[in-house]
Amino acid sequence: MTLRHLIPTTLLMLLFGWVSATAQTRNQQGQKCEIGFEYQMSYNENWGANRPVLLSIAPNSPATRAGLNVGDIVESINGKALRDLSEQDFIAALQGGSTPIEMEVSNFAYKKSKRTLTPECQERTILNERTLAKAFSFYSLEDESERYIVYPFDTGREGKTSFETFGNFAFADENKQLSGTDIALNEVIRKQLEAKGMRYNASDPDIIIDSYYTLARNPYFDAKKAEEASRLWDIRIDPDQKSLVQVPFLAVGADKQLAGYVLTLGIRIFNGRNLSILLWSSESVEHLTEEFAIEEYARLSIPMMLGQFPFVRYDQNPKWRIASHRHTYTGLYLRASDLGDVAYVTPGSPADKAGIRPGDVIVAINDKPMATVEQLNKAYRLFIENSIHYRDESSMFTDRDGVKYCRYWNTDSYKDIAKQIKKEKNLAIFSYLFGFRPYILGERETPYYLFDVLSQGVTQRLNVLPEMHDYSYITLE
Numbered sequence: 001m002t003l004r005h006l007i008p009t010t011l012l013m014l015l016f017g018w019v020s021a022t023a024q025t026r027n028q029q030g031q032k033c034e035i036g037f038e039y040q041m042s043y044n045e046n047w048g049a050n051r052p053v054l055l056s057i058a059p060n061s062p063a064t065r066a067g068l069n070v071g072d073i074v075e076s077i078n079g080k081a082l083r084d085l086s087e088q089d090f091i092a093a094l095q096g097g098s099t100p101i102e103m104e105v106s107n108f109a110y111k112k113s114k115r116t117l118t119p120e121c122q123e124r125t126i127l128n129e130r131t132l133a134k135a136f137s138f139y140s141l142e143d144e145s146e147r148y149i150v151y152p153f154d155t156g157r158e159g160k161t162s163f164e165t166f167g168n169f170a171f172a173d174e175n176k177q178l179s180g181t182d183i184a185l186n187e188v189i190r191k192q193l194e195a196k197g198m199r200y201n202a203s204d205p206d207i208i209i210d211s212y213y214t215l216a217r218n219p220y221f222d223a224k225k226a227e228e229a230s231r232l233w234d235i236r237i238d239p240d241q242k243s244l245v246q247v248p249f250l251a252v253g254a255d256k257q258l259a260g261y262v263l264t265l266g267i268r269i270f271n272g273r274n275l276s277i278l279l280w281s282s283e284s285v286e287h288l289t290e291e292f293a294i295e296e297y298a299r300l301s302i303p304m305m306l307g308q309f310p311f312v313r314y315d316q317n318p319k320w321r322i323a324s325h326r327h328t329y330t331g332l333y334l335r336a337s338d339l340g341d342v343a344y345v346t347p348g349s350p351a352d353k354a355g356i357r358p359g360d361v362i363v364a365i366n367d368k369p370m371a372t373v374e375q376l377n378k379a380y381r382l383f384i385e386n387s388i389h390y391r392d393e394s395s396m397f398t399d400r401d402g403v404k405y406c407r408y409w410n411t412d413s414y415k416d417i418a419k420q421i422k423k424e425k426n427l428a429i430f431s432y433l434f435g436f437r438p439y440i441l442g443e444r445e446t447p448y449y450l451f452d453v454l455s456q457g458v459t460q461r462l463n464v465l466p467e468m469h470d471y472s473y474i475t476l477e
Contacts, residue, residue, distance in 0.1 A: 001400040029079065033121040035069060035094060038475065039314070041087050046163050046280075047311040048073035051082040052090060054105075056475035064115040071196060071311060072105040072205065073164070074113050087472075090262025097121055108167055108310075126343045127335045130471065133327035133433045137383045139421070142408050143326040146400035148319050148477060149237055149244075150252045150281025151301070155282040155308050155315060161271075163279070163310040169198050170205035170272070184295040185211050185302065189267065192306045205272040206426050208277065213265045213294050222257040223377075229258050229314070231394075232289040237322050239303040243470045247300070250287040252317055259287030263297060267305055280309055306474055317477060321400060325414035325471035327433040330449070332356065332462050340370040354451065354464040361454040366441065379427035409439055418442040436468060 036058040042048035052074040058064045074082050077093045078101060085093075091282055093101060101117040122128065123388055125136075137144035149334035171186050178186070190200060226232065234251045235244050250259050264288040282305040304320060331349020335341040342360045345352045362370050371379070390472070392406035398404045409417055417439040421428045435441045448463040 002271055030120040030124055031097065032124045033095075033097060033119040033310075034058075034061060035117060035119050036063035039074070042073070042311065044157075044312070045160050046157055047071075048164075049162070051075065052087075053311050056473060059471045060469065061471075061475060062118055062120055066103075066115045067195075068103075068105065068115055068117070069107060072107050073108055074103055076104040076293075078102050080248070106164065107197050116150055121335070122381075125336050127336050127339075128149075128333050129327055129329055129331075129433060130325070130469070132339075132430055134332070136380065136430045136433060138380070139428065139431045139440065140409075141406055143434055143437070144149055145406060146181075146321055147397050147406075148318050148321055148400065149235060150317050151236075151284070152252050152286055153284050153305055153308075153314075153316070153318055155305075155318070156280070157312045158273055158277065158279045161277075161279055166206040166310075167199060168201035168205045168272070169207045169209055169444055170200065170202040172210040172270075174202055174206050174341055181213070182211075185213070185298045188298050188302045189306065195307075196306075200281055204360050207272050208270045208275060210268045210270065211266065213263070213298075214266075215261060215263045215288075215291070215294060218256070218259050218262045220257050221260045225255065226258045226260070226289070229255075236300055237304065237320060237474055238300060240299070242322070242324075244473060245300070247289055248290045248292060250289065253288060254287070256287050256476040259289055261288040261291060262286070263288055263292065263294070265294070265297060265301065265305075269301070269309070280312070282306070282308065304396060313476055321475050321477045323400075323471075323473050323475070325473075326436075327469055328435050328449075328466040329469040330356075330466050332362075334362070337373070339376065341372060350464050350466050351451075354462045355455075355466070356451065356453055356462065357455065363452040363454050363459055364450075365429050365432045365452075366435070366450050368427065369424065369425050369433070370429055376427055376429075379425065381474060383420065383426045387417065390417050390420070414439040415442070432466075435466065 005148045011446055038053050038056045039052040039054050042051060042053045047053060054068060054070055054072040054074070057068055057070055074090070076082060077085070077090060080089075082090065086106070098119055098121040101119070103115045103245040104112045105115055133144050190210065194200065232248065232250070233246050234249045236247050236249070237243075238245045252254065264283065265286075266283040267281065268278060269280040271279055284301055284305065307320070308314065308318060329349070330351040331346035332342060332351050333344035333346075335343050336393055342356060342358055342362065344358055345356055364370060390410055390412045393407065395408040397406050399406050418441070420426060421431050421440055422442075431440050435449065448465050451464050453460055453462055453463045
């Protein structure tokens, strides 16, 4: 395996090409502007017909601060109804630089509610720590990567009914004695629907929720095949922790004869006024290599199943994206042409409190020296190549950008990785962005980072107490 299979772009491309392309997309005036949401035009009658529907909201973004939510239907933008605008008009309205954008949005809990979205813009030649974490992601792919997880769900809907008028829900068989498993499933479903803005109302529900499940032995199980198989597990998203967990499930498309058990879990949503009308359904048929608690499976899977209510985008095998974006934050903005030059410091940030000012020069961080972009690029690639044997082969994945053979660090190699990070030749100065990991700084007794800063001709060592910033999210791709 050659290095080009591992990292198709250089650090120079990440620092210049990626930023420049983003800036041209967002703003033609030499700026990169962030709005913090993804959307899709809806062309089905269930939800947001012929209008944009928001698919994901980035944490700590302008969209978050504006009060936008996943599933919001954009009704108008800057006073113009979306039913009267093309998608190109909508995009143009989002590309107005830092000018506030007035929007009206609807969801289960509100109709045509006003929101003011104020994009955050910065010069494309200036990099914040979030961008730098992406550029140096291979120091900790555990914290800076985006990858896909496919689920074995089959989802259907009634084609012509608008779900936009619904607000209340209840469960089927409310008056019957429920098992502990039934209660656990209903609690997960209730939590998800209430998070979408719906209200539980057993006396006058718009929709009725019914669920079912079975766990049985697989009649087609081949013990000999299973014994010879190299992998009898898969990775799934833990929606509560926004992290990945290993589970004894076969991957979608795997040989089903390797599984000793078959688990089926389904959710059906009926019209509360006419129970003969099935409005929406989702069923998971999972092949398990060992027994697994229905309640735990429901906790992991029901949020993902209901991720397609009310806006269905996949009939079968939905693809979910887990975006991990965690880094330590000091508030520095550095110039892309020379990463030692401090272009801006966020007021009140850890760097500002420590005394770092625009115009200062970063000489070293945590005793790792600064270098030119070209030198950093070369050292970073060599570090990736020379440390590849410390990565866990079983964790291999292809990230959202198409980078193949990505792997997390082997947990048994943390001390060796920390030694590599510490070597001066590796110029791992920006590993500080992931300094909360033991394989970056090893065992430290102080929470402070050491910044050697040249200010007005004098070099001084400053203690900076970083903050943890987490922009991780989960969304349907």
